[in-house]
Amino acid sequence: xxxxxxxxxxxxxxxxxxxxxxxxxxxxxxxxxxxxxxxxxxxxxxxxxxxxxxxxxxxxxxxxxxxxxxxxxxxxxxxxxxxxxxxxxxxxxxxxxxxxxxxxxxxxxxxxxxxxxxxxxxxxxxxxxxxxxxxxxxxxxxxxxxxxxxxxxxxxxxxxxxxxxxxxxxxxxxxxxxxxxxxxxxxxxxxxxxxxxxxxxxxxxxxxxxxxxxxxxxxxxxxxxxxxxxxxxxxxxxxxxxxxxxxxxxxxxxxxxxxxxxxxxxxxxxxxxxxxxxxxxxxxxxxx
Numbered sequence: 001x002x003x004x005x006x007x008x009x010x011x012x013x014x015x016x017x018x019x020x021x022x023x024x025x026x027x028x029x030x031x032x033x034x035x036x037x038x039x040x041x042x043x044x045x046x047x048x049x050x051x052x053x054x055x056x057x058x059x060x061x062x063x064x065x066x067x068x069x070x071x072x073x074x075x076x077x078x079x080x081x082x083x084x085x086x087x088x089x090x091x092x093x094x095x096x097x098x099x100x101x102x103x104x105x106x107x108x109x110x111x112x113x114x115x116x117x118x119x120x121x122x123x124x125x126x127x128x129x130x131x132x133x134x135x136x137x138x139x140x141x142x143x144x145x146x147x148x149x150x151x152x153x154x155x156x157x158x159x160x161x162x163x164x165x166x167x168x169x170x171x172x173x174x175x176x177x178x179x180x181x182x183x184x185x186x187x188x189x190x191x192x193x194x195x196x197x198x199x200x201x202x203x204x205x206x207x208x209x210x211x212x213x214x215x216x217x218x219x220x221x222x223x224x225x226x227x228x229x230x231x232x233x234x235x236x237x238x239x240x241x242x243x244x245x246x247x248x249x250x251x252x253x254x255x256x257x258x259x260x261x262x263x264x265x266x267x268x269x270x271x272x273x274x275x276x277x278x279x280x281x282x283x284x285x286x287x288x
Contacts, residue, residue, distance in 0.1 A: 049111075051167045053187045060235040063278040070238075070278065084191070086140030087133065089181075091160075093144035093197035097174055098156035099181060101129065104165045111165045112184045134188040141185055142241065144197035147205075147213050149174045150221040175228055182229065186236040193280065194225060195241040206248030208262050215262075219269050226273025239278035242266050249284040259284045 061072035061080075070082045091100035104111045111128045133141070148154070154174045161171060168184055170176040182192050199205035199213045209215045222240070229237050242263055243249075249259035267279035 049165060049167050053168060053183050055233070056186065056235070058235045059232050060230070060237075060276050062276045063238045065278060082191075084140040085138050086142055086191075086193070087138055088142045088144065088195075089129070090144055092149070092156075092174075092178070093146045093195070095201045096157040096160050097146070097149050097154045098160045098171070098177060099143075100160070102161040102166050102169065103159075104162040111162065112169050112181070130184050130188040130190060133185075133190060139189065140191045140193060140238075142193045142195050143178070143181065144195040144244065145178070146198045146200070147196065147218055147221045148198075148200045150224050151217060175224070179228065179234065182234050182237060186234070190236065192237045193239060193241055194229075194237065195244050196221070197241075197244040204245070205243070207246060207257055208243045208259075208266065215265070219266070222266065222269050223273055226270060226277070230274030230277065237277070239274075239280060240270055241280045241282065242270075244282065246282060246284045251284050 059075060061074050063082075064071050064073055066079075070084070071079045072082055073079050089099050091098050102112060112130060133139075146154075152174075156171045156174065156177050158171050161169065163169070163171065168180060170180040185192055196208070196218070197204070199208075199210050199218075203210050203212070205213075208218050225240070243259075243266075246259050246262075249257050249262065252258065252260050254261075263279070263281050267281075270277055270279055
Protein backbone atom coordinates (compact mmCIF):
# COMPACT_ATOMS: atom_id res chain seq x y z
CA UNK A 1 0.00 0.00 0.00
CA UNK A 2 2.80 2.37 0.87
CA UNK A 3 4.40 1.74 -2.50
CA UNK A 4 1.18 2.51 -4.35
CA UNK A 5 0.59 5.65 -2.32
CA UNK A 6 4.14 6.80 -3.02
CA UNK A 7 3.72 6.15 -6.77
CA UNK A 8 0.42 8.04 -6.79
CA UNK A 9 2.02 10.95 -4.94
CA UNK A 10 4.88 11.08 -7.43
CA UNK A 11 2.47 11.01 -10.40
CA UNK A 12 0.44 13.85 -8.88
CA UNK A 13 3.59 15.86 -8.28
CA UNK A 14 4.69 15.37 -11.89
CA UNK A 15 1.27 16.39 -13.17
CA UNK A 16 1.20 19.45 -10.93
CA UNK A 17 4.68 20.42 -12.11
CA UNK A 18 3.67 20.06 -15.77
CA UNK A 19 0.53 22.07 -15.08
CA UNK A 20 2.59 24.82 -13.49
CA UNK A 21 5.00 24.93 -16.43
CA UNK A 22 2.16 25.33 -18.91
CA UNK A 23 0.64 28.14 -16.86
CA UNK A 24 3.98 29.89 -16.50
CA UNK A 25 4.53 30.02 -20.26
CA UNK A 26 0.96 30.97 -21.10
CA UNK A 27 0.12 34.38 -22.55
CA UNK A 28 -2.30 35.95 -20.11
CA UNK A 29 -5.34 37.61 -21.65
CA UNK A 30 -8.19 39.79 -20.46
CA UNK A 31 -11.90 39.23 -20.16
CA UNK A 32 -14.02 38.30 -23.16
CA UNK A 33 -15.80 41.24 -24.74
CA UNK A 34 -19.43 41.80 -23.78
CA UNK A 35 -20.27 44.30 -26.51
CA UNK A 36 -22.60 41.87 -28.20
CA UNK A 37 -20.30 41.26 -31.16
CA UNK A 38 -18.87 37.78 -31.58
CA UNK A 39 -15.10 37.82 -31.60
CA UNK A 40 -14.96 34.93 -34.04
CA UNK A 41 -16.25 34.64 -37.59
CA UNK A 42 -19.50 32.71 -37.61
CA UNK A 43 -20.01 33.30 -33.90
CA UNK A 44 -18.68 29.95 -32.72
CA UNK A 45 -15.40 28.33 -31.84
CA UNK A 46 -13.67 25.62 -33.83
CA UNK A 47 -11.53 22.73 -32.64
CA UNK A 48 -8.66 23.94 -30.42
CA UNK A 49 -6.11 23.17 -33.15
CA UNK A 50 -7.90 23.02 -36.53
CA UNK A 51 -6.14 21.96 -39.70
CA UNK A 52 -8.08 24.72 -41.47
CA UNK A 53 -10.63 27.36 -40.62
CA UNK A 54 -14.20 27.31 -41.95
CA UNK A 55 -14.93 29.31 -45.10
CA UNK A 56 -16.55 32.71 -44.67
CA UNK A 57 -19.30 34.39 -46.66
CA UNK A 58 -18.01 37.92 -46.28
CA UNK A 59 -17.09 40.19 -49.15
CA UNK A 60 -13.91 42.20 -49.30
CA UNK A 61 -14.95 45.80 -48.66
CA UNK A 62 -13.52 48.73 -50.55
CA UNK A 63 -11.06 50.23 -48.08
CA UNK A 64 -10.90 54.00 -48.54
CA UNK A 65 -9.55 57.12 -46.89
CA UNK A 66 -12.15 59.86 -46.43
CA UNK A 67 -11.81 63.10 -44.45
CA UNK A 68 -8.85 61.77 -42.53
CA UNK A 69 -10.61 58.52 -41.63
CA UNK A 70 -10.37 54.96 -42.94
CA UNK A 71 -13.72 53.54 -44.01
CA UNK A 72 -14.81 50.15 -45.30
CA UNK A 73 -17.36 50.52 -48.09
CA UNK A 74 -19.56 47.54 -48.97
CA UNK A 75 -20.97 46.77 -52.41
CA UNK A 76 -24.33 48.29 -51.38
CA UNK A 77 -22.65 51.58 -50.50
CA UNK A 78 -22.69 51.20 -46.72
CA UNK A 79 -19.70 52.96 -45.15
CA UNK A 80 -18.25 51.81 -41.84
CA UNK A 81 -15.49 53.89 -40.20
CA UNK A 82 -12.54 51.83 -38.98
CA UNK A 83 -10.54 52.64 -35.88
CA UNK A 84 -7.45 50.48 -35.71
CA UNK A 85 -5.64 49.22 -32.64
CA UNK A 86 -2.83 47.11 -33.99
CA UNK A 87 0.48 45.37 -33.53
CA UNK A 88 3.39 44.30 -35.72
CA UNK A 89 4.01 40.57 -36.08
CA UNK A 90 7.61 40.33 -37.20
CA UNK A 91 9.46 37.42 -38.75
CA UNK A 92 8.41 37.05 -42.38
CA UNK A 93 10.64 39.97 -43.36
CA UNK A 94 13.76 38.16 -42.06
CA UNK A 95 15.85 35.35 -43.54
CA UNK A 96 13.69 32.90 -41.53
CA UNK A 97 10.65 33.80 -43.70
CA UNK A 98 8.15 32.97 -40.95
CA UNK A 99 6.40 34.87 -38.13
CA UNK A 100 8.29 34.66 -34.86
CA UNK A 101 6.85 32.90 -31.82
CA UNK A 102 5.34 29.77 -33.39
CA UNK A 103 8.03 27.42 -32.03
CA UNK A 104 5.74 26.23 -29.22
CA UNK A 105 7.57 23.79 -26.92
CA UNK A 106 7.85 22.84 -23.25
CA UNK A 107 9.72 26.00 -22.28
CA UNK A 108 8.83 28.83 -24.64
CA UNK A 109 6.84 30.03 -27.59
CA UNK A 110 3.23 30.52 -28.60
CA UNK A 111 0.96 29.20 -31.29
CA UNK A 112 -1.40 30.67 -33.85
CA UNK A 113 -4.13 28.24 -32.72
CA UNK A 114 -4.17 26.91 -29.15
CA UNK A 115 -1.28 25.02 -27.57
CA UNK A 116 -1.52 21.36 -26.63
CA UNK A 117 -1.46 20.14 -23.04
CA UNK A 118 1.54 18.40 -21.55
CA UNK A 119 -0.46 15.44 -20.19
CA UNK A 120 -3.42 13.45 -21.48
CA UNK A 121 -5.31 13.98 -18.22
CA UNK A 122 -4.83 17.74 -18.14
CA UNK A 123 -5.56 20.23 -20.88
CA UNK A 124 -4.89 23.91 -20.35
CA UNK A 125 -5.45 25.74 -23.61
CA UNK A 126 -3.16 28.71 -23.72
CA UNK A 127 -4.24 31.89 -25.49
CA UNK A 128 -2.96 31.77 -29.02
CA UNK A 129 -1.83 34.91 -30.76
CA UNK A 130 -5.05 35.76 -32.59
CA UNK A 131 -7.30 35.04 -29.62
CA UNK A 132 -5.08 37.05 -27.28
CA UNK A 133 -5.23 40.03 -29.65
CA UNK A 134 -8.99 39.79 -30.01
CA UNK A 135 -9.65 39.54 -26.28
CA UNK A 136 -7.47 42.57 -25.68
CA UNK A 137 -9.29 44.67 -28.31
CA UNK A 138 -6.64 44.57 -31.04
CA UNK A 139 -8.28 44.49 -34.46
CA UNK A 140 -5.32 44.86 -36.84
CA UNK A 141 -1.95 43.23 -37.48
CA UNK A 142 0.80 44.66 -39.65
CA UNK A 143 2.68 41.80 -41.31
CA UNK A 144 6.17 42.79 -42.53
CA UNK A 145 7.30 40.92 -45.67
CA UNK A 146 10.47 40.64 -47.75
CA UNK A 147 10.33 41.37 -51.49
CA UNK A 148 12.87 38.64 -52.29
CA UNK A 149 10.75 36.03 -50.47
CA UNK A 150 7.63 37.10 -52.37
CA UNK A 151 9.39 36.83 -55.73
CA UNK A 152 11.10 33.52 -54.92
CA UNK A 153 8.16 32.08 -52.96
CA UNK A 154 10.70 31.04 -50.35
CA UNK A 155 10.12 27.96 -48.22
CA UNK A 156 9.96 29.12 -44.56
CA UNK A 157 12.37 27.81 -41.95
CA UNK A 158 10.46 24.78 -40.68
CA UNK A 159 12.60 24.69 -37.56
CA UNK A 160 10.90 27.90 -36.40
CA UNK A 161 7.43 26.38 -36.01
CA UNK A 162 5.81 23.54 -34.11
CA UNK A 163 3.66 22.24 -36.95
CA UNK A 164 1.73 19.89 -34.68
CA UNK A 165 0.33 22.69 -32.54
CA UNK A 166 -0.06 25.02 -35.55
CA UNK A 167 -1.85 22.71 -37.97
CA UNK A 168 -3.67 25.53 -39.76
CA UNK A 169 -0.41 27.29 -40.61
CA UNK A 170 1.00 26.15 -43.95
CA UNK A 171 4.78 26.06 -44.41
CA UNK A 172 4.68 24.75 -47.97
CA UNK A 173 6.00 28.06 -49.28
CA UNK A 174 5.95 31.78 -48.55
CA UNK A 175 2.62 32.59 -50.18
CA UNK A 176 0.87 29.58 -48.66
CA UNK A 177 2.19 30.66 -45.26
CA UNK A 178 0.98 34.23 -45.76
CA UNK A 179 -2.48 33.07 -46.79
CA UNK A 180 -2.79 30.79 -43.78
CA UNK A 181 -1.72 33.53 -41.34
CA UNK A 182 -4.32 35.86 -42.89
CA UNK A 183 -6.93 33.12 -42.33
CA UNK A 184 -5.90 32.59 -38.71
CA UNK A 185 -6.33 36.31 -38.03
CA UNK A 186 -9.49 36.49 -40.10
CA UNK A 187 -11.25 33.99 -37.84
CA UNK A 188 -10.86 36.51 -35.01
CA UNK A 189 -12.04 39.41 -37.19
CA UNK A 190 -8.55 40.92 -37.27
CA UNK A 191 -7.54 43.02 -40.26
CA UNK A 192 -4.16 42.63 -41.96
CA UNK A 193 -1.93 45.39 -43.31
CA UNK A 194 0.90 43.98 -45.40
CA UNK A 195 4.15 45.92 -45.06
CA UNK A 196 6.62 45.97 -47.93
CA UNK A 197 9.32 45.88 -45.31
CA UNK A 198 12.67 44.57 -46.51
CA UNK A 199 14.15 43.94 -49.95
CA UNK A 200 16.69 41.16 -49.34
CA UNK A 201 18.32 39.31 -46.45
CA UNK A 202 21.04 41.91 -46.10
CA UNK A 203 19.17 45.09 -47.04
CA UNK A 204 16.22 46.46 -45.10
CA UNK A 205 15.75 48.88 -47.95
CA UNK A 206 15.88 52.62 -47.39
CA UNK A 207 14.37 52.76 -50.88
CA UNK A 208 11.93 50.55 -52.78
CA UNK A 209 14.77 49.31 -54.96
CA UNK A 210 18.48 48.46 -54.74
CA UNK A 211 21.17 46.74 -56.81
CA UNK A 212 19.48 43.35 -56.40
CA UNK A 213 15.82 44.39 -56.48
CA UNK A 214 14.77 46.74 -59.26
CA UNK A 215 11.62 48.83 -59.24
CA UNK A 216 10.24 46.37 -61.79
CA UNK A 217 10.93 43.53 -59.35
CA UNK A 218 9.17 45.46 -56.60
CA UNK A 219 6.11 45.88 -58.81
CA UNK A 220 6.16 42.16 -59.64
CA UNK A 221 6.00 41.46 -55.90
CA UNK A 222 2.97 43.75 -55.70
CA UNK A 223 1.40 41.78 -58.56
CA UNK A 224 1.96 38.53 -56.68
CA UNK A 225 0.22 39.88 -53.59
CA UNK A 226 -2.79 41.30 -55.42
CA UNK A 227 -3.28 38.20 -57.58
CA UNK A 228 -3.18 35.91 -54.55
CA UNK A 229 -4.96 37.96 -51.89
CA UNK A 230 -7.37 40.38 -53.58
CA UNK A 231 -10.37 38.13 -53.12
CA UNK A 232 -13.39 37.79 -50.84
CA UNK A 233 -11.66 34.77 -49.29
CA UNK A 234 -9.11 37.19 -47.82
CA UNK A 235 -11.49 40.05 -47.06
CA UNK A 236 -9.52 41.14 -43.98
CA UNK A 237 -6.47 42.26 -46.01
CA UNK A 238 -6.80 46.05 -45.98
CA UNK A 239 -3.91 47.00 -48.23
CA UNK A 240 -0.19 47.70 -48.30
CA UNK A 241 2.25 49.79 -46.34
CA UNK A 242 4.00 50.83 -49.55
CA UNK A 243 7.55 50.83 -48.11
CA UNK A 244 8.79 50.60 -44.57
CA UNK A 245 11.01 53.49 -43.45
CA UNK A 246 12.13 54.95 -46.81
CA UNK A 247 14.95 56.87 -45.12
CA UNK A 248 17.08 57.13 -48.27
CA UNK A 249 14.28 58.70 -50.28
CA UNK A 250 13.55 62.32 -51.12
CA UNK A 251 10.16 63.92 -51.67
CA UNK A 252 9.29 66.01 -54.68
CA UNK A 253 12.86 66.40 -55.95
CA UNK A 254 12.36 64.70 -59.29
CA UNK A 255 15.39 62.50 -58.64
CA UNK A 256 15.50 58.71 -58.98
CA UNK A 257 14.86 58.39 -55.25
CA UNK A 258 11.84 60.72 -55.27
CA UNK A 259 9.38 58.82 -53.09
CA UNK A 260 6.46 60.95 -54.23
CA UNK A 261 6.95 59.54 -57.73
CA UNK A 262 7.58 56.06 -56.31
CA UNK A 263 4.40 56.14 -54.25
CA UNK A 264 2.34 57.16 -57.28
CA UNK A 265 3.84 54.36 -59.37
CA UNK A 266 3.44 51.69 -56.69
CA UNK A 267 -0.07 52.62 -55.55
CA UNK A 268 -1.38 52.88 -59.11
CA UNK A 269 0.10 49.43 -59.76
CA UNK A 270 -1.49 48.07 -56.58
CA UNK A 271 -4.90 49.55 -57.41
CA UNK A 272 -4.75 48.12 -60.92
CA UNK A 273 -4.45 44.68 -59.34
CA UNK A 274 -6.73 45.32 -56.36
CA UNK A 275 -8.97 48.40 -56.53
CA UNK A 276 -10.32 47.66 -53.03
CA UNK A 277 -7.01 47.94 -51.19
CA UNK A 278 -5.69 51.05 -49.53
CA UNK A 279 -2.11 52.27 -49.81
CA UNK A 280 -0.42 53.44 -46.60
CA UNK A 281 2.52 55.82 -47.07
CA UNK A 282 5.30 56.53 -44.58
CA UNK A 283 7.17 59.81 -44.62
CA UNK A 284 10.69 60.35 -45.94
CA UNK A 285 13.44 62.63 -44.74
CA UNK A 286 13.72 66.00 -46.53
CA UNK A 287 16.95 65.08 -48.27
CA UNK A 288 18.20 67.55 -50.91
